[in-house]
Amino acid sequence: MEGAPGFRPLYRQVYDHLVKQIASGAWKPSEALPSEQALAAKLGVSQGTVRKALDAMAGENIIERRQGKGTYVAEYNEERALFRFFRMARPGGERALPECGQEDVDLRKANREEADKLGLDRGTSVYEIRRTRLIDGKRAIYEHIVVPAARFPRLKEKAPLPNALYTIYQSPYGVNIVQTEEELRADLARKEDNARLGIPIGSPILHIERVAREIEGTPVEFRITRCDTTHLVYAVTIR
Missing domain, CATH: 3.40.1410.10 (Chorismate lyase-like)
Known part of the structure; x- marks a missing residue:
């Protein structure tokens, strides 16, 4: 995965790829994503680039980080959905x-x-x-x-x-x-x-x-x- 003039920044390309994976059902709600290190190795980018992409996804509530446990696809329960959207x-x-x-x-x-x-x-x-x-x-x-x-x-x-x-x-x-x-x-x-x-x-x-x-x-x-x-x-x- 390489950047080029006129293309989106590399971390946004990683973001787009991961979002498409979630949208396709590759990872289900509440399911853990691979580690940053594993994703970086698979995508051929630095771990810092993956972390920046995941930070952007967390900021949009697509994923959630759980201290000491990893990164998970965000799941809505009733309380969380009401708190965010009502x-x-x-x-x-x-x-x-x-x-x-x-x-x-x-x-x-x-x-x-x-x-x-x-x-x-x-x-x-x-x-x-x-x-x-x-x-x-x-x-x-x-x-x-x-x-x-x-x-x-x-x-x-x-x-x-x-x-x-x-x-x-x-x-x-x-x-x-x-x-x-x-x-x-x-x-x-x-x-x-x-x-x-x-x-x-x-x-x-x-x-x-x-x-x-x-x-x-x-x-x-x-x-x-x-x-x-x-x-x-x-x-x-x-x-």
Whole structure:
């Protein structure tokens, strides 16, 4: 593996190679990677180059380093997935952990917006997930989620789905979510918000659109979240 003018830095080439290996299933979630020394020998690069590539992967939560044990493919359990990807909190920043409420899963064809967001042809089969999430036993969040049916075959048969969907994406489907892009805006509650959350039509509501990407950058989920912000805020810590 050699660098050349105009190519990506050598450590990024190692990064790309290892990411593709994980994406292909060469190493499963929670499985240990070979040692830095073994990877360096196999790829024909220095151990320092491998370490730099692994550091970049750890920074993106693709892998995790365990002190004294080695390097492992990151695995999402429910707590970890919620901690990383669920941003709603009580005023003051106290975490608000959601519970599952009403859920509907249907197979249908993607509309234009969904196809554009997911990089699909219009009319491609997708699963649509509509679910209500509870905070302190009260309806507070309504989610409309669309995923490609080809990546998640027979998803409807697995309902009820877990609270943290990214756990089922990873196992059994082998889809590791490592990046999300979100857009937020203030909106007014509509008829469906009233039906799902019980808030008056025209009340303030937070609208969040998210595209979630797997390891190689492919979009695999388009999610619209509608939040009753009467007792919740969107909280992000920036370091």
